[in-house]
Amino acid sequence: MLESKIPAGTLEHKWTDYKGHCKLVNPANKRKLEIIVVGTGLAGASAAASLGELGYKVKAFCFQDSPRRAHSIAAQGGINAAKNYQNDGDSTFRLFYDTVKGGDYRSREANVYRLAEVSSNIIDQCVAQGVPFAREYGGVLSNRSFGGVQVQRTFYAAGQTGQQLLIGAYQALERQVALGNVKMYTRHEMQEIVIIDGKARGIIARDLISGKLERHFGHAVLLCSGGYGNVFYLSTNAMGSNVTAAWKAHKNGALFGNPCFTQIHPTCIPVTGDHQSKLTLMSESLRNDGRIWVPKQKGDTRKASQ
Numbered sequence: 001m002l003e004s005k006i007p008a009g010t011l012e013h014k015w016t017d018y019k020g021h022c023k024l025v026n027p028a029n030k031r032k033l034e035i036i037v038v039g040t041g042l043a044g045a046s047a048a049a050s051l052g053e054l055g056y057k058v059k060a061f062c063f064q065d066s067p068r069r070a071h072s073i074a075a076q077g078g079i080n081a082a083k084n085y086q087n088d089g090d091s092t093f094r095l096f097y098d099t100v101k102g103g104d105y106r107s108r109e110a111n112v113y114r115l116a117e118v119s120s121n122i123i124d125q126c127v128a129q130g131v132p133f134a135r136e137y138g139g140v141l142s143n144r145s146f147g148g149v150q151v152q153r154t155f156y157a158a159g160q161t162g163q164q165l166l167i168g169a170y171q172a173l174e175r176q177v178a179l180g181n182v183k184m185y186t187r188h189e190m191q192e193i194v195i196i197d198g199k200a201r202g203i204i205a206r207d208l209i210s211g212k213l214e215r216h217f218g219h220a221v222l223l224c225s226g227g228y229g230n231v232f233y234l235s236t237n238a239m240g241s242n243v244t245a246a247w248k249a250h251k252n253g254a255l256f257g258n259p260c261f262t263q264i265h266p267t268c269i270p271v272t273g274d275h276q277s278k279l280t281l282m283s284e285s286l287r288n289d290g291r292i293w294v295p296k297q298k299g300d301t302r303k304a305s306q
């Protein structure tokens with residue numbers, strides 16, 4: 001049985017009550033606690049920077065040569081927040097409801113509610129980090145509608161929101177690296193999770209430059225290893241988005257739900273006819289360089305090389 005550890009109480013108060021009553025770590029003890037963060041995309045970089053800022057001793061890992069190469073850089077459209085700047089009827093509940101609906105009613109509602117609740121703060125945090133969100137001529141942050149919703153709540157930075165958010169998170173992370181609170185291990189790939197008494201207490205990582213295996217201890221291990229689109233036949237995700245880290249967690253006992261629930265972009269759908277005109281255009285470059293298979297004529301048996 002899955003134990004999601006969602007706190008008790010009414011939906012709106014579950015996490016607020018929990019935060020108000022959970023045990024705190026004495027600031028003097030925080031330096032004694034080591035935390036491993038695997039992955040430094042938007043999730044990992046923000047977590048590592050925040051934990052460093054809080055005073056914990058953090059080790060962060062990524063397999064790229066820089067946290068700035070994480071696949072988060074590919075995100076384009078924008079980030080939703082229930083700020084209701086447009087006064088078009090948005091609210092925390094409406095963002096929560098749209099997100100649960102968008103998740104085919106399979107998401108954990110309490111966690112989605114929390115996400116909707118903190119969404120406004122996340123925008124403020126990103127602005128403080130220097131993310132250049134689009135603005136109206138008067139200077140206020142601009143919004144657009146995204147994902148088929150009826151309100152305008154998407155904050156964006158041209159068509160490169162992910163890249164700008166990642167630069168913001170990266171700067172916050174590098175600040176903590178410079179302060180000595182976070183130690184960054186680039187070109188390191190987590191190979192195994194170390195479990196002691198049923199709890200994740202470390203990782204085995206490979207230094208991708210020297211090829212050597214290393215042991216790293218942590219009082220807690222955060223897996224922020226991103227999406228896994230490339231486990232499927234056709235995907236626009238980077239080749240590194242290949243589920244290896246989540247698979248190690250699963251092999252060590254973590255439950256894994258709804259693996260089909262992964263993002264798909266139209267550009268990876270093979271062109272099948274004229275009615276797919278928009279997709280045809282978007283797929284043109286991929287088709288030309290042979291990365292997707294398009295039956296040119298009867299009997300063409302070429303396979304996708306991606």
Ligand SMILES: Cc1cc2nc3c(=O)[nH]c(=O)nc-3n(C[C@H](O)[C@H](O)[C@H](O)COP(=O)(O)OP(=O)(O)OC[C@H]3O[C@@H](n4cnc5c(N)ncnc54)[C@H](O)[C@@H]3O)c2cc1C
Nearest residue numbers: 039040041042043062063071072075076077078190225226
């Ligand atoms: C084209 C595209 C457009 C998108 N548009 C939007 C959008 O408009 N709005 C929106 O909200 N979302 C969008 N998304 C989704 C969103 O960008 C992602 O869900 C999010 O960026 C994922 O962040 P992450 O930190 O979890 O993962 P990632 O950025 O993928 O980072 C994963 C990290 O884990 C590390 N890693 C993985 N495995 C290991 C290992 N074994 N050892 C060590 N390190 C490891 C990697 O090095 C990397 O640092 C889009 C995604 C794509 C691809």
